[in-house]
Amino acid sequence: MDFIKIKNILTSRIGSECIVDEELNALQPALIIHPDFLLAVCKELKENRETWFDFLSCLSGIDYGVNEGFGVVYHLSSIPYKTQLTLKVKLENLRDGSVLPSVDSVSTVWRTADWHEREAYDLLGIFFNGHPDLRRILLPDDWAGYPLRKDYQDAESYHGISIN
Template structure:
């Protein structure tokens, strides 16, 4: 299944504003979707027999840097149709740890999203609305900051124990 057919299915169902852009360069084409439509788009891609993206292989959160914002990338696969798709979502540039960039959780669509979203939250600080158990997965619960952010400063100690 080609990207144009998938794009047509989504715009027919949700309107032209659901897809912000598309990337055709690189190893895998990607659709950049509007964050407000993400959960509905994912449900459609999984349930529609023409697309049937039954497998979420990876979710990655990205810090594009100050003034560029954050992003979340979803790698989908349809095992029956032997095809893959990348979805990208751009989020606001929120650098305040008390207000995290947020997006809807897709863990209700694919159970594997549970762990991937927890990792993205833990390392980049993206909050997933509606996640059933959003908490740190790699770092201690009381760790300060998000290590994969571009503005992250390494801690000198943790509970009085020197790190370096």
């Protein structure tokens, strides 16, 4: 299954507005998906017998920088067709903490997304709408902030214990 054919399947089944851009010159070509269409795109890629991306091998949250915003990268594999595909979603640059950047959870499509999304939430503060149990996975529940954000300031102590 080639990249262009996958793109054509998505645009014909969901609409051309689901794909915002594409990265063809990277080591792994990627489709940039509009956040509003992510769940529909993922369902189509998994359920369509021509693509059959049955495995989400990795999901990573990204902070592109304090002036750029956030993103999520999805690495998909089709085990029967021996094909891989990278999807990217770019999110708003929300940093004040009162509202988190958000995108729909794909844990209903691939169960393995559950813990990957929790990690992106815990370390970057990306909220996944519809996630069944979105809570911290690596840090204590009362930890302040999101340590993988580029603007994160290390705390001096936690519960009276010096961190530095």
